[in-house]
Amino acid sequence: MNKIVDEYCEGLKNVLGNNLISIILYGSAAKEEQIPKESDVNLMIILRECSLEKFSTAEKIISLGEKKGNINPVFWSEDELRNSADVFPVEFLDIKEKYRVLHGKDIFAEIAIDTKNLRHQLEFELRSKLLHLRTEWLNLKGSKGLLFYFLTRAGTSFLHLFKHAQKISNGKLDNSLAQDFQTCIKLKKKEIKMGTKELENLYEQVHDSLTRIISAID
Numbered sequence: 001m002n003k004i005v006d007e008y009c010e011g012l013k014n015v016l017g018n019n020l021i022s023i024i025l026y027g028s029a030a031k032e033e034q035i036p037k038e039s040d041v042n043l044m045i046i047l048r049e050c051s052l053e054k055f056s057t058a059e060k061i062i063s064l065g066e067k068k069g070n071i072n073p074v075f076w077s078e079d080e081l082r083n084s085a086d087v088f089p090v091e092f093l094d095i096k097e098k099y100r101v102l103h104g105k106d107i108f109a110e111i112a113i114d115t116k117n118l119r120h121q122l123e124f125e126l127r128s129k130l131l132h133l134r135t136e137w138l139n140l141k142g143s144k145g146l147l148f149y150f151l152t153r154a155g156t157s158f159l160h161l162f163k164h165a166q167k168i169s170n171g172k173l174d175n176s177l178a179q180d181f182q183t184c185i186k187l188k189k190k191e192i193k194m195g196t197k198e199l200e201n202l203y204e205q206v207h208d209s210l211t212r213i214i215s216a217i218d
Contacts (some may be wrong), residue, residue, distance in 0.1 A: 001093075002041070002069065003070065004068050004071070004078055005025070005041055005069060006070035006104070008043075008061060008064075008069065009023050009102050009103055010070055011058070011061040012045065012058055012061060012103075013103060014139055015056070015057050015058045015061060016047065016054070016057065016058060018048070018049050019054055020046075020047060020048075020103070020104065021029075021046045021047060021048055021104050021107070022044070022045075022046040022076055022101060022103060022104035022105050022106070022107055023043055023044070023045055023046075023076055023101070023102040023103040024044040024095075024099055024100070024101055024102065024105060024108065025041065025042070025043055025097055025099060025100040025101075025109070026043075026044060026095045026098070026099040026100075027040065027041075027042035027095075027100055028040070029041045029042065029163055030042075030070060030098050030099050030100050031098050035205045039157070039177050040070045041065075041070055041071045041072065042070055042072050042074070042075075043071060043072065043073045043074070043102075044074055044076060044095075045073050045074065045075045045076070045103070046075075046076050046077070046081060046105075047075060047076070047118070048077065048078065048080075049077065050075055050076060050080065052079035055075050057157075065180040074097065077131070078107060080112060081107060081111075082107070082110075085111050085112070085114070085117070086114060086117040087121075087123050087182060088121075089114070089117045089118040089119075090111045090118065090121050090122065090161070090164055092108075092111060092113055092119065092166065093113050093187050095108060096111070096113070106139065108145065115168050117165075118164065118167075118168060119168050119217055122161060122164055122165050122168070122217060123217060123218060125213060126161055126165070126210055126213060126217075127212050127214060127217055128158075128183070128195055129154070129158065129161075129210060130207065130210045130211065130214065133203070133206065133207050133210065134207070136150065137203070137207075140203070141200060142196065142200075143196070144195065144196040144199060147196065147199035147203060148187065148194075150203075151187060151202060151203060151206070152184060152185075152187050152188035152207070153180070153188075154184060155181050155184025155187070155188060156181075156184075156185060156188075157164050157209070158181040158184070158186065158206065159178055159181040159182065159211075161213075162177065162178050162181060162213060163178075165213050165216070165217050167218060168214045169217055171218040172217075173216050173217075174215060176207075176213060177209050177211045177213060180202060180205045180206045181206065181209070183202060184202070184206065187202075207210055
């Protein structure tokens, strides 16, 4: 484990004392045996009492962690965390796939995700993105640079939501619907090049794929 993260956790334990229940590492850093220096370090800090006054006592540690180690803490009370599984099912499922308990209780092992809540969030997210695609079309149409910027930023997010949608689609979504999102990612990685007309066609295909995904999980 990164020395800076170890020192950060020790500092929190010393300052927060019995009010500290857990420190949980999640996100890309949780997938590494050793945390690369350039990686963001996402930490959940779970407290018994999560008042502004209580975690303000850790201000110096938090500020140093951000400057020295790209450490991004999120503070929860235990009750808030347990009661938020129905609000953030996508995010909590992502965390449950790979996380590490750096201190205290493994609260995520006890949290169950209701697929009804997952379907609701996915539909909300996908419909919002679909409406955004339609709203932006006339602004982006004909501009190679703007189309490229939009699609390369959107691809990873769309593919991520698609993978979750597959889990609740009862076999209605096959991998072919993800091809357009993967093409967006290839564009971002500069593995392929496209002209304006090709980008417009990809934009339309992404729109149609989103429409079909939403129909499958609705």
